[in-house]
Amino acid sequence: MKEITSFSTMLKNLSIPSNGITLNNFLHELGQRGILVGLAFLTVPFLFGVSIPGTSTPFGILIALVSWQLLLQRPVSIPRRFGNIQLAPAAIEKVKNKILPWIMRMERKIKPRWEFVFTSSFLRQCHIGIMMVSGVLLTAPVPVPLTNSFPAYAVLFLSLGTLERDGLLVLAGHTFFVISILYFGLIGWVGTEGITTLWASIF
Template sequence: MLSHLLTSIINDIHGDTITLRKLLERCGREGMLLVCAIACLPFLIPVSIPGVSTVFGAAIVLLSTALFLDRLPWLPQRILDKDLDANKLKPVLHKGVGMVGKLDRWLQPRWSGLTTSPMQRFNSAVLVFGGLLLMAPLGLIPFSNTVPAVGILLLTVGMMQRDGVFVLLGYLGHVLTVVYFGVLAYLAWVGGNFVLS
């Protein structure tokens, strides 16, 4: 159960700060997808943690690239060792346990063709794209981090649990993110032309 695994990770967080390196060490290589899922949780609730979007988005990109290349991850020390406020992060993760717990009851192995080779590489490539969307500097715009985070979370839990339905939902989340960002870009363009005219 994903919620039980996430709870055990939260209970292992001690002190005032936590680094991504410690989370990775706790999860191991098999937990790279879990770390990607954890990185999405702060963006699913209305709590702002400064600097998290860039750090976690970059981590998702690099971890997904490692999955795509089927090798152990390499992350810059700047990302691995950046101190995150554990006192702000833990409550967010606790709320994330509830969200993941709701997903647990729906997850089951099905449509496994979407979670096995060669689709594993394609799914990893989609995760890389999702991480880049999450890193977009649009933090002040409503849902600009939430929409890509939902797509990443659905895709990662689908890959972890071999659930092709959730993988498809993750694809849909990424498509909706591109549409949403496209609408924002169009509105900015129209607004800019209006101001200039």
């Protein structure tokens, strides 16, 4: 059986030209499993406080768009305006250095388990559908803490869980999606000012 390359190894081996790389070429560099790895990478600006300038909203749209194509079982095609986004090597290195230690620690606990999560085509479609909706949530212009983080963790855990065949990690992705929906519902109920005041009182 061919050994599956881990997410952290893919990131370590990623070679970025000195003049930068387009998003299309970046996904191509990630190889055969590049789509799911790419989805995981696109969540980074929402998770770790590091960003690639001008990419936050496009990344959310791309997560939703790519997931939609996967849901319809179509070949993934990135619109030219997004695929031609130029990623600076310094920015990518900054992101890699930030997330690699965290990813490597997490990978020590990741293992194939709960295979039933992947055997049903209905469940697989549910995983992809949740990533799509989470991508839409990432584009929502809500100036409240954690509105980006919760759906980003949902996408990260669902994509990595699928890559590593870890059903428990996929369940964690579903959990963060439910938290996202409840959190956005709470914001709709009490308003952004109410949530901001709540966070200010806690911190």
